[in-house]
Amino acid sequence: MIIDGKAFAAALRAEVATGVALLSRVPGLAVVLVGSDPASAVYVRSKGKACREAGMASFEHPLPAETSQADLVALVHQLNADPAVDGILVQLPLPDHIDANAIIAAIDPEKDVDGFTPENAGRLATGLEGFVPCTPLGAMMMLKATRGDLTGLEAVVIGRSNIVGKPMAALLLGESCTVTIAHSRTRNLPAVVRRADIVVAAVGRPEMVRGDWIKPGATVIDVGINRVDAAASDTGAKTKLVGDVAFAEAEAVAGAITPVPGGVGPMTIACLLKNTLTSAQRRER
Ligand SMILES: NC(=O)C1=CN([C@@H]2O[C@H](COP(=O)(O)OP(=O)(O)OC[C@H]3O[C@@H](n4cnc5c(N)ncnc54)[C@H](OP(=O)(O)O)[C@@H]3O)[C@@H](O)[C@H]2O)C=CC1
Numbered sequence: 567m568i569i570d571g572k573a574f575a576a577a578l579r580a581e582v583a584t585g586v587a588l589l590s591r592v593p594g595l596a597v598v599l600v601g602s603d604p605a606s607a608v609y610v611r612s613k614g615k616a617c618r619e620a621g622m623a624s625f626e627h628p629l630p631a632e633t634s635q636a637d638l639v640a641l642v643h644q645l646n647a648d649p650a651v652d653g654i655l656v657q658l659p660l661p662d663h664i665d666a667n668a669i670i671a672a673i674d675p676e677k678d679v680d681g682f683t684p685e686n687a688g689r690l691a692t693g694l695e696g697f698v699p700c701t702p703l704g705a706m707m708m709l710k711a712t713r714g715d716l717t718g719l720e721a722v723v724i725g726r727s728n729i730v731g732k733p734m735a736a737l738l739l740g741e742s743c744t745v746t747i748a749h750s751r752t753r754n755l756p757a758v759v760r761r762a763d764i765v766v767a768a769v770g771r772p773e774m775v776r777g778d779w780i781k782p783g784a785t786v787i788d789v790g791i792n793r794v795d796a797a798a799s800d801t802g803a804k805t806k807l808v809g810d811v812a813f814a815e816a817e818a819v820a821g822a823i824t825p826v827p828g829g830v831g832p833m834t835i836a837c838l839l840k841n842t843l844t845s846a847q848r849r850e851r
């Protein structure tokens with residue numbers, strides 16, 4: 567079974583639009599993009615469009631690649647103080663001369679709809695309410711819809727980044743899975759993955775996870791977004807998008823699997839809108 571992320575995302579976005587219509591003011595999401603990475607620009611544009619379709623305002627702040635760290639912190643402070651802004655997203659990665667941790671720490675945790683601030687990461691780790699990072703949140707919604715109660719299942723998360731792997735593991739632990747976090751230093755990764763009832767791949771290596779790593783019937787969540795050269799026989803496009811999982815091989819063994827594109831990505835954007843709505847609802851009285 568292929569998990570239809572586009573359909574899950576469309577349903578969540580409709581729910582968000584309904585919530586937005588009940589507010590007394592238009593919620594706003596500020597998106598800050600430093601530099602002109604083409605993939606980031608595509609992503610920022612699709613977020614802006616999704617915002618408008620949900621009845622939200624999108625404030626885009628494209629900045630030159632040479633923007634100083636001090637100027638970026640100053641912009642974040644300005645957005646923190648702006649009552650029209652309910653959510654702040656600073657697109658990652660940032661240029662090398664900027665310390666991403668310093669920028670993230672400057673974001674007001676109450677507007678941190680990415681869930682990246684130490685305050686919200688700590689809240690997730692300790693089981694307190696807060697903003698949960700959009701990619702793991704969307705992945706968890708699809709997992710629960712697909713498998714129901716996750717209690718006692720073996721979950722293997724490949725990747726330990728602060729934005730995907732670690733928060734994903736925290737959410738799975740919160741659902742009482744037995745969680746393993748694998749990374750580049752893990753020994754015998756195929757054997758570790760073969761134990762898993764749930765596999766979450768968040769690595770950034772095209773089609774690294776092979777079909778014979780997957781336990782029959784397992785649920786596979788492919789977070790990877792990798793642009794690779796398309797074969798001459800393909801659609802004619804110069805590049806195509808593939809995940810971290812060899813989809814055709816894994817689909818034959820898995821009970822359910824998310825595709826790339828059309829899996830985790832669209833749900834990430836829908837969850838960003840959901841978090842922005844939640845922020846606006848908390849602000850309204
Ligand atoms: N669909 C979506 O909405 C989103 C998709 N992504 C995509 O997800 C992927 C992961 O993103 P992100 O977490 O930011 O990536 P990072 O590069 O921050 O982290 C990658 C992780 O994978 C681990 N890793 C690297 N090589 C191997 C290997 N050979 N075996 C096992 N583990 C390995 C690294 O280990 P170590 O820590 O030891 O270096 C690291 O923990 C990327 O493809 C990204 O584009 C990301 C965010 C959102």
Ligand SMILES: Nc1nc(=O)c2c([nH]1)NC[C@@H]1CN(c3ccc(C(=O)N[C@@H](CCC(=O)O)C(=O)O)cc3)C=[N+]21
Nearest residue numbers: 609655656657658659680791827828829831832834835
């Ligand atoms: N502060 C911050 N927050 C993020 O959430 C964040 C970020 N920085 N930096 C980059 C990553 C990546 N990311 C994606 C979201 C949606 C798709 C998505 O919708 N992908 C479509 C395909 C889009 C295409 O064709 O390129 C899909 O998978 O179907 C992809 C990638 C969010 N990220």
Ligand SMILES: [Mg+2]
Nearest residue numbers: 658659727729
């Ligand atoms: Mg990263």
